[in-house]
Amino acid sequence: MKIVLKQINLLNPEQKLNQRCDLLIEDGVIRKIDDLKPEDLKSSKVYEFENKYCVPGLLDMHVHLREPGREDEETVVTGCNGAAAGGFTAVASMPNTNPDTDSAEIVRFIKEKAKDHLVDVFPVAAASLGRKGEALAPMYELYEAGAVGFSDDGVAIKSSLVLRHAMEYAKMFSAPIIEHCEDESLADGAMNESITSTILGLPAIPNVAEDLIVMRDIMLAEFTGAKVHIAHVSSKNAVELVRQAKKKGINITAEVTPHHFTLTDEMVKTFDTNYKMNPPLRTRADIDAMIEGLKDGTIDCIASDHAPHSIEEKEMEFIYAPNGIIGLETTLGIALSDLVHKKHLTIEQLVEKLSINPRKVLNIPQVVIKEGEVANLTIFDPQQIWTVDIAKFKSKSKNSPFDKRLLTGKSIAVINKRKMYFEDKFFDI
Amino acid sequence: MSLSSRHLLGLYGVPREDIQLILDTATTFREVLERPIKKVPTLQGKTIVNLFYENSTRTRISFELAQKRLSADTINFSTSSSSTKKGETFKDTVRNIEAMKVDMIVVRHQSAGVPQYLTKISKANIINAGDGLHEHPTQGLLDMYSIREKLGRLEGLKVCIVGDVSHSRVALSNIFGLKSMGAKVSVCGPATMIPTGIESLGVKVYHSINEAIEKHDVLNVLRIQLERNAGVKIPSLREYHQYFGITTERIEKYNKDILILHPGPINRGVELSSEVADGPYQVILDQVTNGVAIRMAVLYLLGTMHN
Numbered sequence: 001m002k003i004v005l006k007q008i009n010l011l012n013p014e015q016k017l018n019q020r021c022d023l024l025i026e027d028g029v030i031r032k033i034d035d036l037k038p039e040d041l042k043s044s045k046v047y048e049f050e051n052k053y054c055v056p057g058l059l060d061m062h063v064h065l066r067e068p069g070r071e072d073e074e075t076v077v078t079g080c081n082g083a084a085a086g087g088f089t090a091v092a093s094m095p096n097t098n099p100d101t102d103s104a105e106i107v108r109f110i111k112e113k114a115k116d117h118l119v120d121v122f123p124v125a126a127a128s129l130g131r132k133g134e135a136l137a138p139m140y141e142l143y144e145a146g147a148v149g150f151s152d153d154g155v156a157i158k159s160s161l162v163l164r165h166a167m168e169y170a171k172m173f174s175a176p177i178i179e180h181c182e183d184e185s186l187a188d189g190a191m192n193e194s195i196t197s198t199i200l201g202l203p204a205i206p207n208v209a210e211d212l213i214v215m216r217d218i219m220l221a222e223f224t225g226a227k228v229h230i231a232h233v234s235s236k237n238a239v240e241l242v243r244q245a246k247k248k249g250i251n252i253t254a255e256v257t258p259h260h261f262t263l264t265d266e267m268v269k270t271f272d273t274n275y276k277m278n279p280p281l282r283t284r285a286d287i288d289a290m291i292e293g294l295k296d297g298t299i300d301c302i303a304s305d306h307a308p309h310s311i312e313e314k315e316m317e318f319i320y321a322p323n324g325i326i327g328l329e330t331t332l333g334i335a336l337s338d339l340v341h342k343k344h345l346t347i348e349q350l351v352e353k354l355s356i357n358p359r360k361v362l363n364i365p366q367v368v369i370k371e372g373e374v375a376n377l378t379i380f381d382p383q384q385i386w387t388v389d390i391a392k393f394k395s396k397s398k399n400s401p402f403d404k405r406l407l408t409g410k411s412i413a414v415i416n417k418r419k420m421y422f423e424d425k426f427f428d429i
Numbered sequence: 430m431s432l433s434s435r436h437l438l439g440l441y442g443v444p445r446e447d448i449q450l451i452l453d454t455a456t457t458f459r460e461v462l463e464r465p466i467k468k469v470p471t472l473q474g475k476t477i478v479n480l481f482y483e484n485s486t487r488t489r490i491s492f493e494l495a496q497k498r499l500s501a502d503t504i505n506f507s508t509s510s511s512s513t514k515k516g517e518t519f520k521d522t523v524r525n526i527e528a529m530k531v532d533m534i535v536v537r538h539q540s541a542g543v544p545q546y547l548t549k550i551s552k553a554n555i556i557n558a559g560d561g562l563h564e565h566p567t568q569g570l571l572d573m574y575s576i577r578e579k580l581g582r583l584e585g586l587k588v589c590i591v592g593d594v595s596h597s598r599v600a601l602s603n604i605f606g607l608k609s610m611g612a613k614v615s616v617c618g619p620a621t622m623i624p625t626g627i628e629s630l631g632v633k634v635y636h637s638i639n640e641a642i643e644k645h646d647v648l649n650v651l652r653i654q655l656e657r658n659a660g661v662k663i664p665s666l667r668e669y670h671q672y673f674g675i676t677t678e679r680i681e682k683y684n685k686d687i688l689i690l691h692p693g694p695i696n697r698g699v700e701l702s703s704e705v706a707d708g709p710y711q712v713i714l715d716q717v718t719n720g721v722a723i724r725m726a727v728l729y730l731l732g733t734m735h736n
Contacts, residue, residue: 194625194626195625195626195627195629197624197625198601198624198625199441199601199630200542201541201561201562201563201598202542202561202562202563203562204625206625270545271541271545271546312518315520316518317539317540317546318540318541318542318546319539319561
């Protein structure tokens with residue numbers, strides 16, 4: 001089958017590609033990048049995508065798919081549906097499944113579930129058995145089964161010795177250690193520590209709980225020479241620590257979530273548990289540091305930390321509600337609205353943060369937009385104005401604080417593995 | 430005259446006129462409490478549920494007495510287990526209770542924000558009887574009432590809250606209420622017990638108890654709550670008493686005009702010496718009596734509002 005994306009802006013900063021023309025895809029492979037003649041158009045399904053952008057498929061490198069274990073909240077398939085609706089052709093799934101993703105069987109199970117889906121799933125496996133921070137998970141076997149990185153997800157690797165060993169071991173196959181940076185003894189809280197937590201009387205987590213572990217991890221990364229990725233950075237000082245470490249040439253990268261560059265802890269005043277996550281929402285000064293870090297390249301990636309929770313779990317007294325919100329279907333819209341339209345990032349930089357850099361961190365081959373290459377593409381309209389409606393989410397869970405938010409910029413379609421998602425439907429091409 | 434809200438969730442942002450109205454109404458009920466027959470028919474036919482998810486003796490008894498003296502029908506629901514452990518969600522519990530047609534809910538809970546949450550899932554008037562470390566508005570009101578009763582005013586008074594401020598909903602309700610009434614509020618305690626950024630609320634911080642006694646008209650002395658893990662913030666109760674305990678010697682040396690409040694229950698020999706707890710500077714048992722009057726006032730004002 002042949003399809004044509006007409007007069008689309010092709011953009012891939014990695015290839016220095018920035019061109020408006022037609023794109024012909026046949027049986028899932030890019031055949032022509034050119035202004036097409038009428039005979040090419042005649043035998044093809046034509047999509048009028050003028051003024052839309054076509055970029056290498058986006059990859060959300062921090063997603064909780066909940067399968068196996070909590071299929072009532074999300075499954076590999078429903079999570080991938082949400083990813084496609086949000087403009088992603090790939091996700092990295094985090095290992096806090098039940099059982100934990102600490103065996104090759106679970107890695108293969110997740111990959112098997114995603115096999116026929118448009119969206120590629122790259123599992124991140126546990127670094128230690130049961131994510132307990134005591135003994136190494138079978139990392140080599142996990143890597144061979146398809147794991148692209150290692151993390152104790154939800155907690156930092158508890159023992160510095162185990163972390164050192166995980167780093168040294170992962171270095172053998174260049175896989176990153178992905179760290180949730182938090183000193184547990186300082187982090188027994190339900191929100192950020194600030195004047196707002198004082199007024200609300202909620203137990204709180206100070207920035208320094210994050211900063212301390214970021215510092216430990218940087219020092220161990222320097223010591224071992226391993227590749228370390230800081231998940232969901234949220235504190236101002238942590239960004240500065242990463243900036244200085246990069247200057248020293250330490251092999252460290254970082255990601256930030258959309259909520260950590262848009263929302264402050266004052267939102268917790270509503271006691272709406274959709275503002276409860278870990279790391280918690282911080283202050284305006286932290287948001288400014290996130291944006292600065294994105295601008296100067298200190299923060300490499302934007303990832304959603306998509307964390308589905310059932311309604312009954314989230315509809316709970318604040319201190320008892322679980323942490324986390326979903327984000328697959330709002331990340332692109334928020335990033336376009338709050339970063340591109342506010343002139344903090346160019347569209348090219350955004351594509352780097354959402355597609356190119358995540359692949360670099362996880363050692364996944366880059367998508368190339370070239371004749372003869374498999375089409376793995378995200379098509380979005382940076383100008384479309386829309387209102388987030390959780391009822392329309394493809395994800396099984398609805399726990400989003402962005403419901404009813406007006407955004408400028410939306411995913412239109414995704415193409416990957418000879419499949420296309422457009423206008424709420426998946427179909428083969 | 431009526432209140433500007435149909436709930437009492439906290440004293441944060443409550444207008445001065447509302448606090449004034451509650452204190453003035455309490456004065457009337459305080460007189461009722463001195464009568465041989467301490468009962469008025471004001472809330473006859475109203476049903477009130479006391480929903481206590483956290484242990485409480487005096488606050489629950491005080492509310493219950495206030496309700497009985499207003500002739501309301503009252504039901505007590507007490508559980509120390511959280512809904513997560515119990516199997517039924519908090520929301521389902523509340524909706525079941527509400528289905529039995531109740532007019533007001535008095536709630537105490539371990540989690541901050543539960544009274545606010547209740548306003549979203551229930552149509553009843555909600556009164557906060559203490560939520561986590563957030564607020565305890567009727568305690569704040571009865572403290573203000575007791576100060577006003579003794580010193581005749583609140584405006585311009587210097588009030589210092591002493592002790593584990595960071596573990597205290599009483600402290601927050603006092604700070605918000607007193608500031609709204611024009612008092613100057615400070616806090617005094619070990620640095621580990623002073624919450625983040627409290628100065629930005631216009632609250633001065635002291636670490637010397639002698640200075641606190643010397644420079645204030647009123648000390649509201651908090652209980653060191655060992656059950657809330659206060660122990661990790663101080664080396665020992667002995668050391669706490671040594672550096673922050675209120676003793677007769679300190680009062681006589683630094684300020685004999687000081688008025689001492691304490692929300693109870695007292696740890697004798699820790700935050701107050703026994704001599705001070707029973708001595709001439711304190712109004713601790715008056716606070717308890719005033720608490721019933723304050724709760725009658727709040728129940729009356731909310732219960733007779735046209736919703």
